Amino acid sequence: MNKQKLGLIYGVSAYVLWGMFPLYWPLLKPANSLEIVSHRAVWTMVFCIIVLTATHALKSTLATFKRPKMAVKLFTTTILISINWLVYIWATNNGHVVEAALGYYINPLMVIAFGVILLKERMRPLQWTAVSIAAIGVLVLTIDYGRLPWVALALALSWGSYGLMKKQLGIGALEGLTIETLIAFIPYCGYLIFIGAKGEGNFGHGAVITTLLISAGAVTAIPLLLFNGATTRLPLTSIGLLQYITPTLTFIVGVWVNHEVMPAARWIGFILIWVALITLAIDLLRSSRAVNNSIA
Numbered sequence: 001m002n003k004q005k006l007g008l009i010y011g012v013s014a015y016v017l018w019g020m021f022p023l024y025w026p027l028l029k030p031a032n033s034l035e036i037v038s039h040r041a042v043w044t045m046v047f048c049i050i051v052l053t054a055t056h057a058l059k060s061t062l063a064t065f066k067r068p069k070m071a072v073k074l075f076t077t078t079i080l081i082s083i084n085w086l087v088y089i090w091a092t093n094n095g096h097v098v099e100a101a102l103g104y105y106i107n108p109l110m111v112i113a114f115g116v117i118l119l120k121e122r123m124r125p126l127q128w129t130a131v132s133i134a135a136i137g138v139l140v141l142t143i144d145y146g147r148l149p150w151v152a153l154a155l156a157l158s159w160g161s162y163g164l165m166k167k168q169l170g171i172g173a174l175e176g177l178t179i180e181t182l183i184a185f186i187p188y189c190g191y192l193i194f195i196g197a198k199g200e201g202n203f204g205h206g207a208v209i210t211t212l213l214i215s216a217g218a219v220t221a222i223p224l225l226l227f228n229g230a231t232t233r234l235p236l237t238s239i240g241l242l243q244y245i246t247p248t249l250t251f252i253v254g255v256w257v258n259h260e261v262m263p264a265a266r267w268i269g270f271i272l273i274w275v276a277l278i279t280l281a282i283d284l285l286r287s288s289r290a291v292n293n294s295i296a
Contacts, residue, residue, distance in 0.1 A: 007233025011242045014226035017219075019249025022092040022100070023257070024219060028212050031202040033090040035195060036216065038188035039203065040085060043217025045181035051221065052178060061175040070169065077165050078180040084158040091151045097254030098262065102141065103155025104247035105273050108240070108280060109134045110160035118164070126283035130276040137272030144265035173224050173231075237288040241281055 028036050052058040064070050091100040109131055115121035123131070141149050166176055195201040202209050231239060251270075254260045 003233045007230045008238070010226045011230030011234055011239060012245065014223040014230060015242050015245035016249065017223040017226070019246040020253075021088075021219075022097045022250055022253045025089050025092045028202075028209065028216070029093060031209070031213065033086055033093060034191065035202065036089050036093075036213075037082065037085045038192050039213040040089075040216040040220055041082070041181045041184045041188045042192065043214050044177065044220045045185055045217070047217040047221045048174060048178040048181065051174065051225070057175065058178075061178055064171065064175070064179055070171075073165060073169055074171075074176065074179050075183055077162055077169070077176065078183045080158050080162040080165070081177075081180055082184060084155060084162060087151060087154045087158065091155075095258065095260060096151050097258055098251060098260045098266075099145075099149050099151040100155060101247040101250035101254060102149060102270070102273065103152035104159070104250065105244070105270075105277060106134060106138065106152060107156045107159050108243070109276065110156040111163065112280075114160055114164050124283055124287065126279055126286070130279040130283065133272055133279065134276035137269045137276060140265060140272060141269035144263060144269060173228055174221070177221070177224060235288070237284055240284050244277060244281075 025036060028039075031039070049058060052061055064074070088100055088103075091097065112123065112127055112131060116123055138149065138152075141152075166173070169176065171179075192201060192203065196203065203213055204210055230242075234242075255262055
């Protein structure tokens with residue numbers, strides 16, 4: 001099997017697994033969102049340390065703490081990923097799966113906005129078109145919901161900010177997640193000990209729920225390992241297009257599995273978002289071809 005085919009398998013597998021998350025987190029009820037996130041962080045840390053130890057990369061990863069500026073930035077990414085996890089798990093466990101999907105649909109557009117505002121990048125005409133159409137879509141959805149789609153915006157802002165900071169750090173996804181969960185270990189573990197002492201925790205109260213809580217670590221890390229495998233084998237254009245698998249599957253779970261209400265106005269809002277993303281994908285393919293031609 002050649003490098004690109006293997007990368008495609010890794011990439012599709014990662015995004016499909018991420019898209020199936022809304023089916024997993026509700027299994028952890030009656031644990032609340034904070035308890036689930038706490039277990040997710042703790043067991044992800046354990047899983048990542050095992051993987052890094054097996055690959056002889058743990059020592060170099062921990063050496064990152066010796067660089068104060070890097071450590072401060074990783075503390076910030078820890079806060080961002082914690083917000084993202086908490087909002088996402090709350091949304092999937094409280095009937096807002098479709099809105100969570102919206103958050104990851106508009107994330108690429110949020111990244112473009114960050115590039116313009118923070119990095120002073122110039123948008124191409126098709127990018128302007130995509131962002132304008134998406135803005136109209138969000139406005140339609142806001143009117144339909146009768147409020148700002150705060151779940152979607154919180155997910156897009158936290159994930160977009162997280163991605164931007166991680167790009168600047170230049171550290172591997174698995175290594176970064178290991179450090180972030182190490183930073184978060186004390187508060188999350190402290191919370192789990194606290195609710196356990198009060199008899200409110202779910203860990204140890206049945207083999208099924210305990211196994212599922214522990215498994216949250218592997219469930220989090222395995223797609224990330226697959227994603228790492230994809231990014232080293234596929235061009236960024238392919239990764240950029242594959243990312244839409246996740247919100248599409250999440251949307252399908254919300255509408256056809258959870259039977260969330262989708263009034264006509266909400267469909268119109270989502271269709272506008274999809275048109276914006278198709279426009280963005282066309283721009284991505286065009287710009288990729290232009291770069292390849294200039295190199296050739």
